Structure formats: structure tokens, C-alpha cells
Amino acid sequence: MSEDRVHVLLHASELLTGEGVRRKDGRRPEEADLGRIEDGAMAYSVKTVPYEDFTTGKKGMKVVADKVLWTGKSDALPSEYANSPIFDLDGKNAVVPGLVDCHNHLVFAGDRAGEFAARCGGATYAEIAAAGGGIQTTVRATREASDEELFKLGRARLEEAHRFGIRTIEAKSGYGLNEKTELKLLRVVKRLQEATPEMTIVPTFLGAHDFPKEISREAYLAEVIEKQLPAVAKEKLAEACDVFIDEGFYTLAEGRKILEAAKALGLRTKVHADELANTESAALAAELGALSADHLLKISDAGIRALAASETTAVLLPGTAFYLKAPHAPARKLLDAGARVAISTDFNPGTSTTLNLPAVLTIAALYLGLSRAEIFASATYNAARALGLHDRKGSLEVGKDADFFVAPFRKFEELYYRFAW
Ligand code: NIG
Ligand code: FE
Numbered sequence: 001m002s003e004d005r006v007h008v009l010l011h012a013s014e015l016l017t018g019e020g021v022r023r024k025d026g027r028r029p030e031e032a033d034l035g036r037i038e039d040g041a042m043a044y045s046v047k048t049v050p051y052e053d054f055t056t057g058k059k060g061m062k063v064v065a066d067k068v069l070w071t072g073k074s075d076a077l078p079s080e081y082a083n084s085p086i087f088d089l090d091g092k093n094a095v096v097p098g099l100v101d102c103h104n105h106l107v108f109a110g111d112r113a114g115e116f117a118a119r120c121g122g123a124t125y126a127e128i129a130a131a132g133g134g135i136q137t138t139v140r141a142t143r144e145a146s147d148e149e150l151f152k153l154g155r156a157r158l159e160e161a162h163r164f165g166i167r168t169i170e171a172k173s174g175y176g177l178n179e180k181t182e183l184k185l186l187r188v189v190k191r192l193q194e195a196t197p198e199m200t201i202v203p204t205f206l207g208a209h210d211f212p213k214e215i216s217r218e219a220y221l222a223e224v225i226e227k228q229l230p231a232v233a234k235e236k237l238a239e240a241c242d243v244f245i246d247e248g249f250y251t252l253a254e255g256r257k258i259l260e261a262a263k264a265l266g267l268r269t270k271v272h273a274d275e276l277a278n279t280e281s282a283a284l285a286a287e288l289g290a291l292s293a294d295h296l297l298k299i300s301d302a303g304i305r306a307l308a309a310s311e312t313t314a315v316l317l318p319g320t321a322f323y324l325k326a327p328h329a330p331a332r333k334l335l336d337a338g339a340r341v342a343i344s345t346d347f348n349p350g351t352s353t354t355l356n357l358p359a360v361l362t363i364a365a366l367y368l369g370l371s372r373a374e375i376f377a378s379a380t381y382n383a384a385r386a387l388g389l390h391d392r393k394g395s396l397e398v399g400k401d402a403d404f405f406v407a408p409f410r411k412f413e414e415l416y417y418r419f420a421w
Contacts, residue, residue: 004084004085005045005046005047006043006044006045006046006069006081006084007043007044007046007065007084007085007086007087008041008042008043008044008077008081008084008085008086008087009040009041009042009044009086009087009089009095009404009406010041010074010077010086010087010088010089011039011041011074011088011089011090011091012037012039012040012041012042012074012089012091012093012094012095012406013038013039013089013091013092013093013094013410013411014036014037014038014040014094014095014410014411014412015036015037015040015041015042015071015094015095015096015396016034016035016036016037016094016095016096016097016376016396016412017034017035017037017071017097017395017396017397018033018034018035018096018097018376018377018380018381018394018395018396018397019033019035019395019397020032020033020034020035021033021034021035021373021376021377021380021381021382021394021395022381022390022394022395022397025340025385026313026340026341026342026377026381026382026385026390027338027339027340028335028338029373029374029376029377030373031372031373033373033377034372034373034376034412035395035396037071037072037073038073039073039074039075039091040071040072040073040074040095041071041072041073041074041076041077042068042070042071042095042396042402042404043068043069043070043071043077043078043081043084044065044066044067044068044069044402044404045065045066045067045069045402046063046064046065046066047063047064047066048061048062048063048064049061049062049064049197050062050194050197051064051195051196051197051198052155052195052196054155054158054159062197062198064197064198065401065402065403065404066401066402067399067400067401067402068396068397068398068399068400068401068402069081069398070398071396071397071398089406091410092410093406093407093408093409093410094407094409094410094411094412094414095396095404095405095406095407096165096376096380096396096404096405096407096412096415097380097381097393097394097395097396097403097404097405098165098166098167098168098380098393098403098404098405099164099165099166099167099168099357099358099379099380099383099405100166100167100168100169100342100379100380100383100384100386100387100389100393100394101161101166101168101169101170101344101345101347101355101357101383102168102170102202102292102313102315102342102344102383102384102386102387103170103172103292103294103315103317103344103345103346103386104161104169104170104171104172104344104345104346104347104355105171105172105174105175105206105346105347105348105349106154106157106158106169106170106171106172106189106192106201106347107142107150107153107154107171107173107175107185107188107189107192108138108141108142108150108153108175108348108349109138109141109142109144109145109149109150109153109175110137110138110140110141110142110145110349111349112133112134112137112138112349112350115128115133115134115137115350116353125276125324125350125351126248126276129248130248132213134210134350135174135175135209135210135350136210136213137350138175138348138349138350139175139176139177139181139210139212141175142175142176142181142185143176143178143181147184147187147188147191150184150185150188151188151191151192151195154171154188154189154192155192155195155196157347157355158192158196158199158201160355161199161355161357162198162199164355164356164357164358165357165358165405165407165415166199166355166357167198167199167200167393167403167404167405168199168200168201168202168383168384168387168389168393168403169199169200169201169202170201170202170203170204170344170387171189171192171201171202171203171204172203172204172205172206172209172242173185173186173189173203173204173205173206173207173209173238174206174207174209174210174242174244175209176207177207177209177210177211177212177220178212178223179223179227179228179231182205182207182228182232183228183231183232183235183237186203186205186232186235186237186238187237189201189203189237190203190237200389200393200401200403202239202240202387202389203237203238203239204238204239204240204241204242204270205228205229205232205237205238205240205241205242205262205267206241206242206243206244207224207228207229207232207241208224208241208242208243208244208250208254208255208258209242209244209249210244210249211249221254221257221258224258225257225258225261229241229258229261229262229265229267230265232267233265233266233267238267239267239268239387239388240262240267240268240269240270240291240387240388241258241259241262241267241268241269241270242269242270242271242272242294243255243258243259243271243272244272245271245272245273245279245281245284246272246274246275246276246277246279246281247276247277247279248276251279252279252280252281252284255271255281255284256284256288259271259284259288259290260288263288268290268291268388269285269288269289269290269291270285270290270291270292270293270294270386271284271285271290271292271293271294272294272295273285273293273294273295273296273299273303274293274295274296274297274298274299274300274303275295275296275297275298275320276297276298277298278298278299278300278303280300280302280303281293282296282299282300282303282304282306282307282314283302283303283306283307285307285310285312286303286306286307286309286310286312287306287310289310289311289312290312291312291313291385291386291387291388292312292313292314292315292342292386293307293312293313293314293315294315294316294317294344294346294386295315295316295317295320295329295346296314296315296316296329296330296334297321297326297327297328297329299329299330299334301333304330304333304334304337304339305337307334307337307339308334308337308338308339313339313340313341313342313382313383313385313386314334314339314340314341314342315341315342315343315344315383315386316329316331316334316341316342316343316344316364316368316378317329317343317344317345317346317352317360318331318343318360318363318364318367318368319345319346319352319354319359319360319363320346320351320352321367322363322367323351323352323353324351328367328368329368331364331368331369331370332368332369335370335374340382340385341370341374341377341378341382342378342379342382342383342385342386343357343360343361343364343368343370343375343378343379343383344357344360344379344383344386345357345360356420357379358415358416358418358420358421359416359419359420361375361378361379361415361416362416362417362419362420364378364416365416372412372413375413375416376412380394380395381394381395382394408421
């Protein structure tokens with residue numbers, strides 16, 4: 001490999017590879033699993049790819065990190081990399097695996113600031129939804145928005161997420177609730193990925209986020225299964241299919257039907273599970289071999305046992321519980337039972353309006369009781385696992401993607417010790 005096709009980071013205050021977390025497949029992470037290298041260094045290959053500038057929108061070519069070639073102590077840098085471009089961090093920055101935001105409703109239009117004010121005045125999320133607000137408010141705005149508007153909104157959000165150290169991010173559809181708009185959203189996500197090689201954007205089909213008002217429940221269920229899912233699979237617009245199984249939304253039986261249809265088309269599965277009420281949907285996720293069961297505020301002990309015994313990652317969203325003033329998920333019970341736990345923003349216009357994953361990690365540390373090692377694993381390897389990307393993402397190891405975050409501080413824990421930096 002020619003020397004300028006390799007870049008080197010030198011003198012990181014600490015470099016956390018996360019190798020041990022990967023070896024344990026994300027369960028019961030401990031300090032020793034962080035793979036901490038003091039005065040760390042990393043050599044990685046780079047590639048030149050097309051991109052669009054975040055600020056000007058101008059198209060061009062850009063050099064981006066490709067694969068990890070070597071990690072170790074700075075004074076042990078192999079001589080073969082000594083003449084490559086070196087970024088000397090002078091002991092001022094920690095380097096960690098790029099954060100993974102594995103539950104994100106990235107693309108929608110409009111806002112719900114008025115509904116937030118109503119909630120602050122005492123109205124509940126369920127009352128607002130029952131009155132035609134909530135998800136339906138955002139569906140109306142999103143159906144009216146042009147592709148270009150949605151693309152611009154998505155790009156601004158990606159730029160913000162990048163500043164917080166996020167390098168891999170999920171993008172769910174779900175604010176279309178008809179074939180035309182659900183496909184429009186996923187096509188916008190595809191365009192966002194083409195414009196943004198600095199990040200990996202993982203599309204998830206969430207046509208079953210709610211029921212649209214203009215057709216019957218049965219008709220929409222049939223449309224999702226017979227029209228939307230096959231169209232999404234045919235155009236390869238999503239990696240996974242998600243369903244909001246909850247009181248007032250999809251029943252367990254409806255969710256099972258949709259997820260089984262998705263699996264038959266070769267899609268992975270995910271579930272918005274046991275959030276507003278216990279529906280035993282976490283157990284369904286485990287039974288179906290879903291990538292993740294997400295939310296879990298109301299998960300039962302049987303659900304916890306089912307997840308711990310399965311390959312399904314428990315994705316907790318404490319920013320959402322905070323924003324809804326709801327009791328938090330039983331994180332310690334899940335962790336102590338041996339479940340693989342990830343933490344994510346759940347960025348959306350109704351129940352979690354932030355892309356600040358580090359701030360959500362602060363909530364997780366304080367209110368879910370996660371240790372430093374658990375926090376680290378939850379936003380790196382375990383979140384990559386929840387997207388099925390753990391072979392490429394989530395730890396800095398030779399051969400994996402060189403997705404890293406040069407943090408603006410010396411110690412990893414400042415990521416969540418400094419609240420909402
Ligand atoms: O993940 N739980 C379902 N969906 C979103 C909320 C969507 C909305 O209110 O717009 C969530 O919390
Ligand atoms: Fe969500």
C-alpha cells in the first residue's frame with residue numbers, strides 16, 4: 001500500500017479499542033474489556049470517495065478512513081507507517097470507536113413543539129395521540145414535504161450527529177404510513193448515504209409505526225405485508241423491518257405477521273417493544289431472532305429471561321423515558337441477567353428530540369446505573385450488534401472499519417461526565 005494511502009493517529013491520551021467487549025459479544029462488559037492503550041496510536045488505510053459538503057452542498061471527492069491496519073502504543077508504531085501522514089494528538093484527545101446510534105427516526109418533517117407545551121401543561125402522550133396528534137401530526141407534515149426538504153433536514157441532522165461522535169446511525173421510515181411516502185423516505189435515506197461517506201446510515205422500514213386514518217386497520221395491515229414490504233425488499237431500501245407493538249398501536253399477533261413476512265423476504269427484524277405497556281413483545285423479538293428489542297420500559301421478568309437467553313440486543317432509550325417522564329427500563333436486571341444492552345437516542349419529534357447520544361449516556365449512567373464499561377459497550381459494539389454490523393463496526397481492531405472519534409477531551413468518561421456538551 002502506498003504511504004499516502006495510510007494515515008496515522010499518534011499520541012492519543014488513551015485509545016480504547018473495545019476488543020474485549022467484542023470477544024464477550026457485548027455481555028457483562030468490564031473495565032478490562034475496554035482495551036485501553038495509554039499514549040495510543042492507530043494506523044489505518046484511507047480511500048477517496050464522492051461526497052457533498054455539509055455546509056455548501058458542493059459535490060466533490062474526499063479522503064475518508066477505510067480499515068484499521070494497526071493499533072498499539074505510540075512508541076511501537078511499525079516503521080512501515082513512519083512516512084505516512086501523521087496526526088499528532090499531543091496527548092490531548094482520547095480516541096474511541098465511532099459511536100453507533102442504533103435507534104433513530106432520522107427523516108421526518110415538521111415539529112411538535114405545541115404538543116410538548118400541552119404535555120408540559122398536563123396532557124399525556126396517549127391523550128394527544130388519541131386526539132389525532134402525536135405520530136399523525138408528523139405524518140401530515142412528512143407527506144407534504146418534498147424529497148429535497150427531507151434530504152436537507154436529514155443532512156443537517158447527520159452533521160449534528162457527527163459532532164457528537166456518531167459514525168453509524170440508523171434511519172427509520174415510519175412517518176409516511178402509505179406506500180408512496182414510506183418509499184420516498186427510504187429513497188431519501190439512500191441519497192443521504194451517497195452524500196455522506198463520513199458516516200454509515202442504516203435504513204430500517206417502519207411502515208408499521210401507526211395506522212393511517214384514511215383506510216381501515218385491516219386494509220393497512222394488508223398493504224404493509226402485500227405491497228410495502230415487497231417493494232422495500234425489491235428495491236433493497238432497508239436492512240430491517242421494525243414494528244411498534246404496543247397498547248393503542250400494533251397487537252402482538254399483527255406484529256408477528258408483519259415480522260414473519262419481513263423475514264420471508266430476507267429482511268432482519270426489530271421491535272419497538274414493551275414501551276407504553278407490557279405486551280410480551282420482547283419475548284416475541286427473542287423468539288423471532290430479531291436484531292433488537294427496543295424501549296422495554298415495561299418488560300416482564302419472563303421477557304428479561306427471554307432476551308438474556310437470545311441473540312437479540314436489548315436497546316434502551318433513557319432519553320425517551322426522561323422526555324416522557326416515564327419510569328426507566330430495568331437496565332440493571334437486564335444486564336445482570338446477561339442480556340446485551342445498547343443505548344440509543346431514539347431521535348424523533350415526539351418523545352426524544354435530541355441527537356446528543358453522549359447526553360443520553362449521562363442519563364443512562366445516572367438513572368439506569370450503568371458502569372463506565374457498560375456505557376462504553378452500549379454505544380459502540382453492542383449498538384453495532386443491534387444493527388447487525390458488529391463484524392465491521394463497534395471496535396477498533398485490525399481489518400474492521402476505521403470509524404473512530406477523536407474526542408475533544410483526554411478521558412473517555414468525559415463523554416458523559418460533561419452533561420450535554
Ligand atoms: O420510538 N414508540 C414509537 N415511536 C417513537 C415515537 C414516535 C413519535 O411520537 O413520533 C418512539 O418513541
Ligand atoms: Fe423509536
